[in-house]
Amino acid sequence: MTATEAAAALEDARLQQHIDRDREDLADDERGPAEVAEWERIAQLLATTGGVYDPKGDAVVQDELAADQRAAEAEQRRLQEQQQLAARADELAALARAGRLDRTVETRPGDESARELLVHRGDYHPVVGSWLAQAFADRSGHYADPATRTAAADSLPDRVRAHAALLAVLARTGAPAGTGELEFAGRLAQADPDATTALAAWLNRVLAPAKLTEAGAGQDGAR
Template identity: 80%
Template sequence: MSATEAAAAQEDARLQQHMDRDREDLADGERGPAEVAEWERITQLLVTAGGVYDPDTDAVVQDELAADRRAAEVEQQRLQEQQQLAARADELAARMRVGRLDRTVETRPGDETACELLVHRGDYHPVVDGWLAQALADRSGHYADPAARVDAVGSLPVAVRAPAALLAALARTGAPAGDGELEFTGRLAQADPEAIDALAAWLDRVLAPAELAEAGEGARGERGRPGGGLLGGGDGLRTPA
């Protein structure tokens, strides 16, 4: 496009904007002023730089196209994450229905959100709470990461946190327990989660290794001992009620 053609297009845009003022549905529209402003910009660009207008060399146009591409990439990533989340929720629901959601299924980042999706779809069962609680207590799957455990303790419902705390404390007794043997922790947590959390704290205290008590480490708190509680590592955090 030449400078002359751009100037003519600018005048056409101004004329159209003037005509639109007589139409109630277009009088306050943003399209007319935007078109006039853009043609003014292009005309000025050609007057300043000379030559023929080429959108491939127009920095403003290229920036807008780049922004559109980035927005499309973000949207595509969002859709992919939604599809992955739905697929994971379907997998967990399928395993739950056939009784195969146990310790052999490791948790992954995002499983908490997948479980929320199951609740939203009306396809949730307390067995999922038990699976998450056991993984949190065992520090297995993505809960092996201390940061993931901190996030979980701050975001998971009490129906998961309370039995996880009790399972972690019971594990310190050294008594072996197979899948399903400690399912009563979930039922107790449903009945009185605060009492279960208090019981877990008490077990943590009385089961503390003697050598830590002799070294004075017992003063670090009920949940602040390495290897104790849900979080471990001496961070002293408690599961919120």
């Protein structure tokens, strides 16, 4: 397209906008003004540079194409992440139903979101929350990293955090716990997370390290 052709296209766009200005159905249509503005830009560009218009040499057009490409890539990544999240949620749900979601299964980054997805889908099993709480208390799986642990804490519901806090302080006692013996911690957290958190904080404060060691040693002797 030459400068003359661009100028003619600009005039046609202005004329069409003038014709359409009294149409009520086009009162809020921004396409007309946008088309005029674009033809004005192209006409000015050709008047300044001369030659024939080529979109490949138009920095504005190239920037728009690059932005479209980045948006498309971001959308593709988002879809992939959604698929991965759904697959992880399916995996956790299956393990929970099979009774195999325990300490042998390590947590991964994003498992907090997988839990939320299960809740949203109506496929949530309480074992998932208990499993996350245990890993958080043990600082195992992806919770072994302090930065990840701090960030993940805000994405865990208060019941899971309260459960983890109580499990952590109970572990400090050194007292052995058989399978299922600490299930009461989860029930307390579900019933009243604030009270459970307060209990965990109180135990941490009043049970000094020396007393905790003595308690563990005394139970070892009793056995």
